Amino acid sequence: MVTDRAVENLAAAIRQARIEAGLTQAELGAFVGASRFVVADLEAGRATTQLRRLIEALDAVGLELTVEPRSKRLASAGAPRLLGTPQEEDIVARSISEES
Numbered sequence: 225m226v227t228d229r230a231v232e233n234l235a236a237a238i239r240q241a242r243i244e245a246g247l248t249q250a251e252l253g254a255f256v257g258a259s260r261f262v263v264a265d266l267e268a269g270r271a272t273t274q275l276r277r278l279i280e281a282l283d284a285v286g287l288e289l290t291v292e293p294r295s296k297r298l299a300s301a302g303a304p305r306l307l308g309t310p311q312e313e314d315i316v317a318r319s320i321s322e323e324s
Contacts, residue, residue, distance in 0.1 A: 227271075227276050227279045227280055227283070228269075230279045230283075230288070230289060231269050231271040231275065231276070231279065232269045233291075234269075234275075234289065234291060235266060235267050235268060235269035237291045238263075238266055238267055239267040241293075242263070242267075248260075249263040249264055249267070250263075
């Protein structure tokens with residue numbers, strides 16, 4: 225089923241990005257205001273009803289969910305992808321470009 229595959233892919237992407245950012249499940253949970261158990265459920269692909277409905281609605285209208293780093297410029301510079309607001313990422317990006 226498309227929904228199951230999409231949830232599994234999303235779960236794997238979250239886990240990989242968290243690990244690459246050097247965060248534990250508890251740290252990511254604290255960052256987003258959730259428990260470690262919520263993060264573990266996300267990474268295990270245990271989707272909420274709302275997430276399943278979102279994916280099903282996207283599929284019904286011919287769209288798919290794509291996950292990529294918020295700023296490819298930051299990702300290529302080796303900056304953490306999960307941390308900070310877009311404004312903070314811009315500050316980091318400017319700092320990186322000034323160092324180059």
